[in-house]
Amino acid sequence: MNYWLFKSEPNAYSIDDLKADKSTPWDGVRNYQARNLLRDDIKKGDMVIFYHSNAEPPAVAGLAKVIKEAYPDATAFDPTSKYFDPKSNPEDPRWYVVEIAHLKTFQHPIPLAELKDVKALEGMVLLQKGSRLSVQPVTEKQFKAICKMAGE
DNA sequence: GCCAACGTTGGC
DNA sequence: GCCAACGTTGGC
Numbered sequence: 001m002n003y004w005l006f007k008s009e010p011n012a013y014s015i016d017d018l019k020a021d022k023s024t025p026w027d028g029v030r031n032y033q034a035r036n037l038l039r040d041d042i043k044k045g046d047m048v049i050f051y052h053s054n055a056e057p058p059a060v061a062g063l064a065k066v067i068k069e070a071y072p073d074a075t076a077f078d079p080t081s082k083y084f085d086p087k088s089n090p091e092d093p094r095w096y097v098v099e100i101a102h103l104k105t106f107q108h109p110i111p112l113a114e115l116k117d118v119k120a121l122e123g124m125v126l127l128q129k130g131s132r133l134s135v136q137p138v139t140e141k142q143f144k145a146i147c148k149m150a151g152e
Numbered sequence: 153g154c155c156a157a158c159g160t161t162g163g164c
Numbered sequence: 165g166c167c168a169a170c171g172t173t174g175g176c
Contacts (some may be wrong), residue, residue, distance in 0.1 A: 040155040
């Protein structure tokens with residue numbers, strides 16, 4: 001089993017939205033590095049750390065689980081979607097989604113500033129300077145450290 | 153709101 | 165293929 005971190009702006013889609021929806025296709029990712037992870041590496045049963053970016057404060061908000069592996073991102077084909085990409089089409093899809101299901105909303109979200117102080121999280125992609133990747137790999141050690149911080 | 157870091161685009 | 169210009173991300 002592998003571990004990942006998905007970023008979302010809570011204004012756009014928060015852990016509460018995921019809880020209400022129970023599960024969701026993770027659509028709208030328009031970055032090739034993230035796309036490759038979604039398409040090739042993220043498997044059913046993998047665990048996902050749900051992170052709130054551009055939030056006050058930015059923080060780990062909870063956990064989700066991958067329930068469905070990659071298939072083409074339909075929002076790229078929809079001219080009315082804000083994620084529409086004319087260069088993608090159903091015969092040759094450029095963008096992919098996986099589906100995730102809500103697992104846990106942390107009682108107390110873990111602020112980014114706290115993550116920075118944790119030795120076990122040294123080297124975490126999220127903490128690297130200038131890191132903007134919205135879908136990123138997390139090690140088992142990092143995942144466990146975060147669960148421990150959350151009291152889970 | 154600022155701005156550093158990064159990714160993409162497009163002219164050459 | 166280079167690289168300047170531009171757009172976006174996301175912490176502060």
